[in-house]
Amino acid sequence: MTGKIFRSCFLVGLAIMVLCTALFVAVMASRYEDQVYQEMEETAVYVKRGMEESGGDYLSGLEDLEGGQRLTWIAADGTVLYDSEADPAAMENHADREEVIQALEEGTGQSKHLSNTLLQKTLYYAVRLDDGTVLRLSCQETTMGALIISVLQPILWIVVLALVLSGVLASRLSRQITKPINNIDLENPRLDDAYEEIFPLVGRLREQNRTISRQMEALSRRQREFAALAENMSEGVLLLDSRYNILYSNQSAYALLGGEEEKPESLRQETCRKEIWEAAGRALAGCHAESLMRAESHIFEILANPVTANGQVTGVVVLMVDVTEREERESLRREFSANVSHELKTPLTSISGFAELMKEGLVEADKMREFAGDIYKECGQLIALIDDIMKLSRLDEAAENEVAPESVDLYDLSQDILESLQPAAAKRSVSLHLEGEKQTILGVWRILHEMVYNLCDNAIKYNKDGGSVTVQVTGEAERVTLAVKDTGIGIPKGQQDRVFERFYRVDKSHSRRVGGTGLGLSIVKHGAQYHNALISLESEPDVGTTIAIVFPRNMRP
Known part of the structure; x- marks a missing residue:
């Protein structure tokens, strides 16, 4: 704020100085131009009288004119009859010159021509003589740019002094304005050290501090409660922002992220597990994601859900649940079902085959006892298998019912x-x-x-x-x-x-x-x-x- 106040005051002083300088130069240039025209008018009157008395011969004896003025005598048709600096015969016709046309019509005329390359301006003044010819005087005047250059050094000194003075005043003023504001104690703002204009600010700071204090206390309490719950969970919990940065992770999640020495700060790190990264990516795309992750001797189910605000996905909540027992039970169930099916099918196939042969009458009488024995043996195998399966089932029931x-x-x-x-x-x-x-x-x-x-x-x-x-x-x-x-x-x-x-x-x-x-x-x-x-x-x-x-x-x- 101090810098802004300083710059504002300093720029105001600089602008005023520049405007004053420009106005001064413009006024001086205008007064100088009026003075030159007045001098050329006086000279024209003087020469006109001489020519009316002596004719054109008066010009041959005329000495150098005052102020470097140039004299040109022009006929009514624009032909140059005389010029104090150049050969008239070599000069072009002047009938189209503005000051000449004006003099022929009104008796006098004036104009000016600006040369930007030479930073000079030529002023022309013309007067019509009694015989219809025109007497023209011209004088070169220094332009405003040249005038500024000529007085540049003193102007610069004035500008420098003015800038230094405005800089000192601006610096002092900015410090005086900002000092009471900078000295406000944000934790306990008081009105004693402040001026009246910032009393409303101090009041709002007090009220804001009370509001922030209440909110921080509530937030801290909720954070402690959340941390206590999350850290004691066996499930891993991750909170991510939209750039995969880890905002929070409990100890269980940290153990699964793949970090060994330093706690990962982002899922973009190479040490983080691929399964978690992919699930978080699908959640950031706005979809619920589920996948399985194997970590050493455990199996975890990754559940990722997007967090939205105003219709935009701003983060992800990732939950990692240990489903090792469930998956092992499911694997054992599938394996057991497949094995039971196989073990039951083998003796049943034999029994079915023997029975089909006997039904079709393809077994000789002396072989009937042998086939019946085979069927009996296979049935015994089935009974033994079913008995063992029932024993395993009773073991599971005993474990679930906690038999005394x-x-x-x-x-x-x-x-x-x-x-x-x-x-x-x-x-x-x-x-x-x-x-x-x-x-x-x-x-x-x-x-x-x-x-x-x-x-x-x-x-x-x-x-x-x-x-x-x-x-x-x-x-x-x-x-x-x-x-x-x-x-x-x-x-x-x-x-x-x-x-x-x-x-x-x-x-x-x-x-x-x-x-x-x-x-x-x-x-x-x-x-x-x-x-x-x-x-x-x-x-x-x-x-x-x-x-x-x-x-x-x-x-x-």
Whole structure:
């Protein structure tokens, strides 16, 4: 503001100085021109009298005229009869000259001619003589530009002094005007140090400060509430402007942006995830966007919505929700459905084929018993598969309904299961052994029974003829370990991590032969998860397999 006031005062002073100078020069030039015309008129009267008395001879004896005036005598037809500076014979006809025409008509005439290149002006004055000829006087006058140049130096000194004076006065005036304004305390404006003209400004500042204080307090409270909610959310929250700049991000979102050392300030940075960038781009285009993003062991759903103001998209809200469990459940559901369909279709296809042959009478009488046996075997496989599926379903129900645990002795449970499997083991000449001592844990008896039964059943099915199965039950202060060891075909190293997957079989042909469904170890895995137990597996092909489950003694599922 000080600079503006200074410039205004300074320019006003400069304008006044320039106008005064121009007016002075114009007045002086006008007075000088009138004076020259008066002098030429006096000279013309003097010469006219001389020529009337002496005729043309008077001009030959005429001395140089005063003020550098030039004398020309012109006949009525425009012919130059005499010129004080040039040869009349060489001069052109002057009948068309303005001052000559005017003198012939009115008795006297005057005109002027300006030379911009020479910065000079020629003044002409003509008078008609009694004999009809015209006597013309001319004089060169300095133009206004030349006059200004001639007096330029003193004018410049005057202008400089005037500008300095106006500059000092303008600077002082601007400081005096702005000092009270600059001294206003914006936090606590007072009227004591201000002049009357800025009292309304001080009053508005006071009211504005009170309004801002109330708004800042409310905004700060809301910001704290929002930050407390957002920072404690497991979902990532991002607020972006229309240039992809990050206005806000909670800790969960920051962990997903891809920044390692510095917190990203914009999605344009190369470290930011492509999925978030694309979703934000679609939202800035005015559309709701949804996509999935995989980050290490988690899967996140990206939800982006545009923020509009006055019909224009001004920003984006991005929400990142962890849907790992949902996606895994969906993947397992699809995989389970596909596997169940496949496992059901295989025996049903065989049963359908056998039944069709029998219906068409294409089976000989002595083959009927064999076909019926095959149908019975396939039906048994279907029943076993459905039974295992129902066991998995009961595990899920137990997890959802939180069945109350009870005290279960794993040694007694293992003993009962080995006794029930003794006939199946005897068919393969597999010996069953139980080692250890009574160990009690809290758990669901039915689930524990299915876990141990499946481990022992698999140990018999995948054993060698004449092999052995050993169940060991040992305990410590806080945990109990149940291990089932066999001397069977073993599991290759590369497949040991997959044997607990649903419907996975190491040797499918062998599994079909012994009636395996591929769900036994999956039931064991889910049962262990329900009891917060840990499973370990050690196996070597053609040597045997040992599967151990470590249960917490007093931990409820």
